[in-house]
Amino acid sequence: MSQLELLWQYQQADVEVDNLEMSLRRSPKRQKLVKLRDSFQDLQKSLKQVEDEVLAMLDRTDALKDAISLSEDQIKQLQNRIQNETLESSEQVRDYIDEAQRITVSLNDYEHETRRIRKSAADRDRLQRDLKVRLIAAREEFIPLREEYDSEYKQAQEQVVKLRAKAEEKREGIEAELLEKYNTIKQHSIPPIARLQNGQCGGCNMSFPSSVLHNIKNGKLVECETCGRMVIT
Numbered sequence: 001m002s003q004l005e006l007l008w009q010y011q012q013a014d015v016e017v018d019n020l021e022m023s024l025r026r027s028p029k030r031q032k033l034v035k036l037r038d039s040f041q042d043l044q045k046s047l048k049q050v051e052d053e054v055l056a057m058l059d060r061t062d063a064l065k066d067a068i069s070l071s072e073d074q075i076k077q078l079q080n081r082i083q084n085e086t087l088e089s090s091e092q093v094r095d096y097i098d099e100a101q102r103i104t105v106s107l108n109d110y111e112h113e114t115r116r117i118r119k120s121a122a123d124r125d126r127l128q129r130d131l132k133v134r135l136i137a138a139r140e141e142f143i144p145l146r147e148e149y150d151s152e153y154k155q156a157q158e159q160v161v162k163l164r165a166k167a168e169e170k171r172e173g174i175e176a177e178l179l180e181k182y183n184t185i186k187q188h189s190i191p192p193i194a195r196l197q198n199g200q201c202g203g204c205n206m207s208f209p210s211s212v213l214h215n216i217k218n219g220k221l222v223e224c225e226t227c228g229r230m231v232i233t
C-alpha cells in the first residue's frame with residue numbers, strides 16, 4: 001500500500017475517534033449540565049450580592065441609630081437650656097426655635113430612612129429565601145444528571161480509548177514527515193486528505209489543471225491550492 005493510501009486509512013480511523021469526541025462534547029445532556037451550572041453560578045452571584053446589600057444596610061442602620069440618639073441628646077440639652085437659662089431677647093428665643101427645628105428635621109430624616117431600610121431589608125430577606133430555594137432546586141436537578149452523564153461519559157471514554165488505539169495502529173508504517181504534514185493541514189482543514197472526484201478536489205470542489213491531475217493520478221503528493229488538503233485518487 002502506498003504511503004498516501006496508508007495515510008488515508010489512518011485518516012478514516014482518526015476521523016472516527018474525533019467525531020465520537022465531538023459528539024460527546026455536544027451531547028444534549030452535557031449542554032444541559034453546562035446550562036444548569038451557569039444558572040447555579042448566576043444564582044450564587046445574585047445571592048452574594050443580596051447578602052452584601054443586607055450587610056451594607058445593617059451598617060447604615062447602626063450609623064442611623066447613633067445619629068438618632070445624638071439628635072435626641074441634642075434635643076434634651078436644648079430643653080435643659082430653655083428651662084434653666086433666662087431668655088433675654090426675642091432673637092435668642094428664635095435661635096432656640098431654629099435649632100430645635102433643625103434637630104427635629106434631621107431626626108425625622110433619620111427615622112424615615114430607617115423605616116425605608118427596614119422595608120428594603122424585608123424585601124431582600126424574601127429575595128434571599130427565594131434565591132436559596134432556587135439554588136437547592138438547581139442543585140437537585142444537577143446532581144443526578146451529572147451522575148448519569150458521568151457514567152455515560154465513562155463508557156464512551158472507553159470507546160474513545162479503544163478507537164484511539166486503533167487509529168494509533170494505523171499510523172504504523174507512515175513516514176513521520178507525512179504525518180506531520182497531515183497534522184498541520186488538520187489545523188485548518190478537516191479532514192486533511194480528500195479524494196479526487198470528477199477531476200475536482202473532494203474537499204472544496206476546486207478543479208485542477210491537467211498537469212496537477214496527472215501528478216495526482218501518478219500518486220505524487222499534491223496539496224489543493226484552494227483548501228490546502230492533500231488530494232489522492
Ligand SMILES: [Zn+2]
Binds near residue numbers: 201202203205206225
Ligand atoms: Zn481543495
